[in-house]
Amino acid sequence: MTRSTLIGALFIVLAAAAVFGWQAAHAPGRFPLQEIRIEGALHTDVEATVSALGIDKARNMLRIDPIALRTALLERPWVKEAQVSRRFPSTLDINLTEKRALCMSREGETLYLLDEAGRRIKAAEPGDPLILPVITDDFSAPNERPERVTQFMTALEERPWLKTRLSEVTALPGGRWVLYTREGVRLLLSNRLESELKLLNALQNRYRILDRRIRQVDLRVAGRAAVRPLEKEESGPRTG
Incomplete structure (x- = not known):
């Protein structure tokens, strides 16, 4: 037997052993996920995402693809980042x-949950955090809305005393805002958001x-607040 023939035969044996070893390691029942x-x-x-990929507790660990599972998880609406190992x-x-x-945004009759960057997470459903x-x-402009929402919500996050009271917020041209509390008070703000919220906090x-x-607080004149009381026919017991 020549040297080249011997080397070729040895290569075939090693390749066959490698294939057999791979098949044995990946066979059902070996390295089961527990x-x-x-x-x-x-x-x-x-668990629904894991199940959709055919992963169960009998599956061979070597047959689980962490990259594929991570990719599937990142497609879920709530997932910002995922690590799988x-x-x-x-x-x-x-x-x-x-x-x-x-917070949430409204389009037609549908409410959408928005994340920290002002981008949609998903349409709101029962069970979602709806007290927002x-x-x-x-x-x-559509490309400007996320930034404007983020700026407002950043200011609001620093003022939990106000955030928990608000039910709706309307953005107007020129950086103006109209805020509605859960008690029905309307707050009018200009583009001087920080100073006007500071005045509101003091009041x-x-x-x-x-x-x-009261029905309304107008804070759009620098350093002043114009308060409109409830009309007599509105001044019954409050609800909500």
């Missing part, structure tokens, strides 16, 4: 970072103005 550890999934049904011999780790819903202000902006701390029987 545990799926999920973290960060508050709104995402991870196999921890041998039998554990699949899934760690999610979900988007945070800060609804922001309407029919005047800004609330000193006079509890938002707890009084």
